[in-house]
Amino acid sequence: MLAIAPNLAQEEGVTAQRKFRLGILGSGKGSNAAAIADACASGEIPGEVVLVASDVENAGILERARARGLEALYIAPGEFRAKVDETAEASFIQALQRAAVDLVVLAGFMRILGGGFLRTFANRVVNIHPALLPAFPGLEAWKQALDYGVKVTGVTVHFVDQGVDTGPVIAQETVPVLPGDTPETLHARIQEVERKIYPASIAALARGEIRVQGRQTVWKRV
Ligand code: GRF
Numbered sequence: 001m002l003a004i005a006p007n008l009a010q011e012e013g014v015t016a017q018r019k020f021r022l023g024i025l026g027s028g029k030g031s032n033a034a035a036i037a038d039a040c041a042s043g044e045i046p047g048e049v050v051l052v053a054s055d056v057e058n059a060g061i062l063e064r065a066r067a068r069g070l071e072a073l074y075i076a077p078g079e080f081r082a083k084v085d086e087t088a089e090a091s092f093i094q095a096l097q098r099a100a101v102d103l104v105v106l107a108g109f110m111r112i113l114g115g116g117f118l119r120t121f122a123n124r125v126v127n128i129h130p131a132l133l134p135a136f137p138g139l140e141a142w143k144q145a146l147d148y149g150v151k152v153t154g155v156t157v158h159f160v161d162q163g164v165d166t167g168p169v170i171a172q173e174t175v176p177v178l179p180g181d182t183p184e185t186l187h188a189r190i191q192e193v194e195r196k197i198y199p200a201s202i203a204a205l206a207r208g209e210i211r212v213q214g215r216q217t218v219w220k221r222v
Helices: 031-042 060-067 088-098 113-119 141-148 183-208
Strands: 020-025 045-052 072-074 103-106 126-128 152-159 167-174 210-213 216-219
Touching: 020 031, 020 088, 020 183, 031 045, 031 060, 031 183, 045 060, 045 088, 045 183, 060 072, 088 113, 103 183, 126 183, 141 152, 141 183, 152 183, 167 183, 183 210
Parallel strands: 020 045, 020 103, 045 072, 103 126
Antiparallel strands: 126 152, 152 167, 210 216
16 A cells, blocks of 8 residues: 655645656657646646656657657666666656656656666656556557547556556646547547646655545646
8 A cells, every 4th residue: 555645746845946856767859748848837837847868879869868868868778678777767867856856757668677777766657648548558558549449548647666657646637539540540549638637646656645545536626
């Protein structure tokens, strides 16, 4: 059981002077990272992206970050296909600690992070999943939904725990599966929703409006 999560904003002493610091990890094109950076720039998120890091050297997420003048870092993932090795994990931890992040935001990060990483950033790692968890965890969730034949799928923002896509749910939104949908059309509509629900969830976390009690997250509506 998770203990009640600290009020992140209060614990980190977010003030008008000190913004909530986000470190984003991703392996792909970076549309979520871009939406989050936009939300910081517009003030929707009272925070700033202080580091973008990737396990893929030529990932779009790093190019997009550099184009925005954000710190963008490639860290070689090591010998495994599905997870980062110990050396890589230590490098990710070091980079995020050096950047003094308040929250680690996984945005299409395709390798599993180990217990050491999650203990270092306990209750401070969030992820976005392109399905309504607990349905369709794992890879290509939009394709799994289409293959299964569901009429409704969606998006889940959740805290990250040791399992694959099993942590407490922060927010969910539905996306209908339409007749004639292909994996590409469905994923594109899911991603439109992701680019709204993820910044909104991070904004609430930055304002200290979300607490975890066991498997439940409680939103303080203001
Ligand atoms: C998103 O669909 C997210 O749900 C999944 O990976 C994808 C990342 O896309 N975990 P992008 O790199 O943010 O465009």
